[in-house]
Amino acid sequence: MAVPGAEELYESAPCGLLVAASGGLLLRANATACGWLGFPVDELVGKLRLQDLLTAGGRIFFATHLQPLIRLQSSVSEVKLEMRRRDGKPVPVIVNIAERTVEGMLMWQVALFIAEDRHKYERELMAQRRRAEELHAQHMKDEQELSQARAQAEVRAQFAEQLVGVVSHDIRNPLSVIHMSAAMLQKGVSAEQQATVVARIERSVGRVQHLVSDLLDFTEARLGRGLRVQPRPVDLHHALAESVGELGIAFPDRTIVHQPLGPGECRADPDRIAQAVGNLVANALNHGAQDQPVTVRSQGGEGSFRITVHNHGPAIPAAQMPLLFEPMVRGADVLAQGVGLGLFIVREIAAAHGGSVRATSSPEDGTAFIIELPRE
Numbered sequence: 001m002a003v004p005g006a007e008e009l010y011e012s013a014p015c016g017l018l019v020a021a022s023g024g025l026l027l028r029a030n031a032t033a034c035g036w037l038g039f040p041v042d043e044l045v046g047k048l049r050l051q052d053l054l055t056a057g058g059r060i061f062f063a064t065h066l067q068p069l070i071r072l073q074s075s076v077s078e079v080k081l082e083m084r085r086r087d088g089k090p091v092p093v094i095v096n097i098a099e100r101t102v103e104g105m106l107m108w109q110v111a112l113f114i115a116e117d118r119h120k121y122e123r124e125l126m127a128q129r130r131r132a133e134e135l136h137a138q139h140m141k142d143e144q145e146l147s148q149a150r151a152q153a154e155v156r157a158q159f160a161e162q163l164v165g166v167v168s169h170d171i172r173n174p175l176s177v178i179h180m181s182a183a184m185l186q187k188g189v190s191a192e193q194q195a196t197v198v199a200r201i202e203r204s205v206g207r208v209q210h211l212v213s214d215l216l217d218f219t220e221a222r223l224g225r226g227l228r229v230q231p232r233p234v235d236l237h238h239a240l241a242e243s244v245g246e247l248g249i250a251f252p253d254r255t256i257v258h259q260p261l262g263p264g265e266c267r268a269d270p271d272r273i274a275q276a277v278g279n280l281v282a283n284a285l286n287h288g289a290q291d292q293p294v295t296v297r298s299q300g301g302e303g304s305f306r307i308t309v310h311n312h313g314p315a316i317p318a319a320q321m322p323l324l325f326e327p328m329v330r331g332a333d334v335l336a337q338g339v340g341l342g343l344f345i346v347r348e349i350a351a352a353h354g355g356s357v358r359a360t361s362s363p364e365d366g367t368a369f370i371i372e373l374p375r376e
Helices: 006-011 031-037 056-073 116-187 191-222 236-250 270-287 318-323 342-352
Strands: 016-021 026-029 075-084 090-102 105-114 232-235 256-261 265-268 294-300 304-311 356-362 366-374
Touching: 016 031, 031 090, 031 105, 056 075, 056 090, 116 191, 232 236, 236 256, 236 265, 236 270, 236 294, 236 304, 265 270, 270 294, 270 304, 270 342, 270 366, 342 356, 342 366
Parallel strands: 256 294
Antiparallel strands: 016 026, 016 105, 075 090, 090 105, 232 265, 294 304, 304 366, 356 366
8 A cells, every 4th residue: 555655645634734934934835735725836935924914804814912922931722813815715724833943944834624613613602692692681680570570469469458448438428428318318307408408419429430530530641541631622711710619619618719810711621620729729728728819820921821710828848748649649738629539530630631740849838839830
């Protein structure tokens, strides 16, 4: 069996073999290297440097890392680079470089190994790692959303339980009045007593109707749709004057004053505005000084319309101010009516008109609720 000569073994070695001067100029290249790179040997030897066969990123890496390492330790091993074929396509390779002195000349001995399979494996590995990171991030996001949804569900359940309890309590009183009044009518009462009993029933029915109306408005707002309004051109001064007049009839023993200022024309839903003002006036009457008037001031400006409901009396505690317009906030020191939805509904009515509501309160100046609405 004939043994191949050293030259034949060099040319057909299962790796690319290059010899270059210490500056990188190619002095020799075997057939394997030429085949992988697509260059005839005469276009490589004496014409190109090792660096010229690298991609742009590879040349930067070679100049900043590999060349200093070769000078420092005379060799580098298993370095992954991308070399540029003659047709411009990149080829991933693993490079070993050793610096040797041959016949007084410093040379680089270079061995190249094609790394297509390794490159493909690394790409797949990186893709799987990115996928794993994305799945982990999605999992964390899902966990967070699930935790938030669970917390919101618990809040909703607790809120519903509280709402049922409060409604049951608030509706029991007027129903008891209606029941007892009906029993009195069945037993027979004088004409004078009958008028009193009927009036008591009417007031209790009105309280129940107000409670049901608040609950319906709250449900609509809570579902995220906001309260429905039907804005139209209206003179709000006139609409509020009528509303204040009706409130005066409902509270005959109290003084409610209306002060119109500026133009009254505005685009709004007068029924909803009257509802909001009615809630604020009821709060003012219930929690303000009994011997002082409640003032409703409507003021038209250049681009906005302001409604202020003012009462004298004790100031709202500062700690309660941020909670005023939240649902189910009620108590002796918090201005709220019925099931604690009155001020929440005022806020929703203002928001439905593209406006806002705020409150100020001090012992010296009293308490004022200010609704700001756009004129259009």
